[in-house]
């Protein structure tokens with residue numbers, strides 16, 4: 001029954017025992033396989049088993065999507081853990097075992113992302129680095145900095161001195177400390193391996209070395225107790241400049257202590273029409289024929305390339321293309337605008353909203369909250385800003401569970417006994433009402449009522465006080481920033497969490513693994529895509545090919561590519577067209 005919606009190759013992958021490396025082209029059903037693999041493994045467990053299965057995803061969006069889909073299949077998600085590797089390390093390694101690591105045993109707080117970003121900006125100014133100068137924050141397995149340049153290393157030392165003084169840990173430290181815990185106390189990977197029957201890793205080609213080390217330490221220790229299921233596509237490896245590496249099968253085998261691993265593949269593309277596939281095959285690094293096998297396989301679709309529009313008119317042009325798709329009856333949520341750099345999301349979203357007032361947009365840049373997803377108050381706010389809804393029940397359940405754990409680890413005290421279960425906590429949150437109509441006072445009011453009910457005096461815990469201050473300070477900053485100009489009412493706050501339904505505005509990294517009827521990508525220029533970092537590191541060609549491949553392969557039938565004119569460097573030199581795109585000879589449709 002669970003396997004009914006899979007083809008033969010997909011069924012084989014789902015039913016394959018032991019460790020698996022599944023590599024396949026875009027649209028071949030890798031995500032579908034992961035979801036069914038999780039469901040299948042659960043169905044094979046003995047009744048009453050306490051074991052769990054896990055999916056590690058590249059983005060929070062992707063992990064939430066897995067929850068939604070399993071929920072829609074009627075699968076009980078109690079025994080499923082899905083999230084990014086960072087959240088896994090926090091929840092399953094750092095939080096329960098920090099007392100064993102000298103660096104953490106005297107307390108720690110997860111650093112607020114925006115606090116770290118501000119600190120880095122200040123240190124860049126101090127060290128006379130430009131805002132765009134890259135700094136590699138990653139650690140090697142032995143704890144040394146991966147950053148090779150000396151000024152950057154000085155900056156890193158100061159940055160870490162500040163974190164240490166404040167007992168903060170950022171994303172990279174989280175990975176390093178998790179790894180240290182695993183290797184210094186073999187009982188811990190053993191315990192995790194006893195608990196997790198399966199670890200699925202989506203987009204494995206973008207995994208960093210330290211991440212492989214963490215995952216494989218658990219698999220290796222458990223020998224055959226935990227199956228590793230790596231899924232990805234080497235042509236979609238777009239994280240090389242941020243340490244992502246697609247290890248080959250021999251390397252992975254060696255990481256898991258020589259245990260056998262079965263290579264599998266999927267063929268056929270269910271997503272995209274053949275013409276679009278043939279177009280993006282220009283960007284493949286390995287020339288493999290991809291065959292469209294979905295219902296739209298024979299459709300002509302629309303592929304346009306505009307290299308004449310001036311950047312001053314870019315938003316009007318994007319709006320025109322959105323209208324063309326809407327006029328064809330394509331739903332808003334099936335249209336995606338890909339921006340070349342994340343910091344452009346806000347301004348483009350705002351302008352598009354102004355030009356197309358009747359159209360809904362789904363863009364993180366329009367949200368009142370900054371992206372400090374690990375802030376405990378952010379986690380509480382998302383429960384108050386989403387209502388009870390069966391479609392996202394599993395997700396809210398998971399959020400409630402996280403909150404119970406977070407409060408308990410930060411306060412060393414538990415919620416009032418009756419609220420220690422996610423179900424009862426959700427019931428409490430759903431019952432709290434506020435008369436406030438403005439977002440900030442509404443959240444303050446809900447938080448205070450909540451704390452009274454669960455009997456936690458947050459003022460006694462400096463990290464909670466500090467994080468609450470930071471959480472609201474960032475909202476205030478965004479509300480008063482003319483660039484954002486976000487409405488401050490409660491509806492605007494709630495719309496941030498509304499289920500994705502409007503035209504998506506995001507970066508290529510932000511929509512990894514997703515698909516849309518129409519993709520509109522602009523800024524396809526040397527310096528944006530590929531980014532200067534790739535160009536300076538001598539990796540421009542490969543990075544650019546892979547980015548173009550990922551961008552184009554998100555589309556089902558319509559692809560609009562734009563290399564606008566008139567964008568310049570600070571020195572005033574005009575940015576050139578993306579070189580890979582320039583080389584393509586194709587019979588484009590008229591735009």
Ligand SMILES: Nc1ncnc2c1ncn2[C@@H]1O[C@H](COP(=O)(O)OP(=O)(O)OP(=O)(O)O)[C@@H](O)[C@H]1O
Nearest residue numbers: 005006007025026027028029030031032270271513
């Ligand atoms: N056996 C199948 N029958 C019908 N549709 C399928 C089948 N397998 C996958 N699909 C559909 O094909 C589309 C692409 O699937 P999926 O997102 O799982 O691909 P993917 O390999 O993960 O792609 P990417 O590498 O781009 O992330 C989805 O709409 C999915 O529902």
